[in-house]
Amino acid sequence: MSKVIIVGTLAFDSIETPYGNAVNILGGSAPYASLSALTKDIECAIISIIGNDFTEKYLEIFRSRNIDMSAVQIDESGKSFFWSGKYHPDMKSRDTLETQVNVLSKFNPNIPKNFVASDVLVLGNLDPKVQLSVINKKIRKTRFIVLDTMNFWMDNSINDLKNVISKVDLICINDEEVLQLSECNDLQQAVQKILKMGPEYLIMKNGEKGAILFSENDKFECTSYPVNKVVDPTGAGDSFAGALAGYLAKEENINFSSISSAIIYANGVASFCVEKFGVENMLEINKNELEKRINFIKNHNI
Secondary structure, three states: OEEEEEEOOOEEEEEEEOOEEEEEEEEOHHHHHHHHHOOOOEEEEEEEEEOOOOOHHHHHHHHOOOOEOOOEEEOOOOOOEEEEEEEOOOOOOEEEEEEEOHHHHHOOOOOOHHHOOOOEEEEOOOOHHHHHHHHHOOOOOOOEEEEEOOHHHHHHOHHHHHHHHOOOOEEEEEHHHHHHHHOOOOHHHHHHHHHOOOOOEEEEEOHHHOEEEEOOOOEEEEOOOOOOOOOOOOOHHHHHHHHHHHHHHOOOOOOHHHHHHHHHHHHHHHHHHOOOOOOHHHOOOOHHHHHHHHHHHHHOOO
């Protein structure tokens, strides 16, 4: 059985979009990534921390799907991470209304005993110090490490972030972050500069346009699936990363070709995420509909 580790936040979100709002729903990177990674031949574990307000109802979502929660720490002294945001009418940009770090500030991750040897490790969007501590905790048998990060850490923790980048196999960021991280104005030069920082692969996310995979000598552009109505874009990137990890964990060889195929699959999975608020649409993805979306993406990338 292939194994995937998701290091990320378990949180509560309050979200407002042109299509409505959702208050105190299950959020954070870990739910989206783990639910997207999980298939019948994947074992998945979450490494995270929650507070005294995280209900049994939400924990049961993961336990009922046999997602390993043994490395999820419960801090009874405080509340879980909380984020509130409002999306603009174009659904591409958003304003953060409130962020409460809460118990996440005390997070010192541990590795589940059954996952010391894993196929893919996903380092979700967290403080680079936390990401680095996971890498350093004897994850020596992990075949492939995927890093997700954002401009906030580039602004505030660039040295720690570069240390993490030097130790991962793939970094997944958007086009603006590629330019910021590289300090280049030309995208092609920016990509090559980041690849020289350590990772063998870079995935540049372009929202509704899809994603582009780069290695030193190759490039693969993948369109996204055209969703009829984007209700809530929150978690789409985490769903993409989780699905990518789940696909690659089952591959005998992780290389440019298999990552290209994984991106097609991940774009198909992530398209479900945006159609409803929170993780609701990720709980029961229709396999036939997923196959239809994957085939659409394949046919538009020939």
